[in-house]
Amino acid sequence: EDKVVQSPLSLVVHEGDTVTLNCSYEVTNFRSLLWYKQEKKAPTFLFMLTSSGIEKKSGRLSSILDKKELFSILNITATQTGDSAVYLCAVRRGGGSNYKLTFGKGTLLTVNP
């Protein structure tokens, strides 16, 4: 059974800090890893990673995948209160069930002013 473990489960920081969120996974026939940000409503898509060692970047957020060690990190620099959310990691397998995303429990990030 596919498995996604995120750490830490929660994190409290001050504005301006840099944070690193972790996601480790076990999946049959790995295809891609996705990061989502969930505030009170819909999870919104951040990144999709398929290749090891290639950093994806969007503003203050960046993410990288290590397919050998089976993990990904999401970095947020110069955090702002608007970054407060639950960050979800999900993996997709290839093959016949390649529509299925397996999610982790998420990391709750709180950024205090």
Add this chain to the structure above:
Amino acid sequence: ETGVTQTPRHLVMGMTNKKSLKCEQHLGHNAMYWYKQSAKKPLELMFVYSLEERVENNSVPSRFSPECPNSSHLFLHLHTLQPEDSALYLCASSQDPGGNQPQHFGDGTRLSIL
């Protein structure tokens, strides 16, 4: 605005009631999904539809009955639910189920069973 609209936003119902959740996507996608999000648990996939055909029923109890009349609309019909069914129900869509495209989520329906 994610392009995926869910109604109602909140629903409170008794265990003997029948109600339906609605999802509509405006993204031209061909695949739609229902997920359940309970407190302190990962998002759980319930159903997947591809071009209006169900391709996954992830061991969901029969008191949940999905319907996909066309590629833009998805319903989840509810009857005789249990208190443990209280959760956030999220709808998502993607370009197609087999491609490597991200799923886009609606805001969800917060369901409370009395």
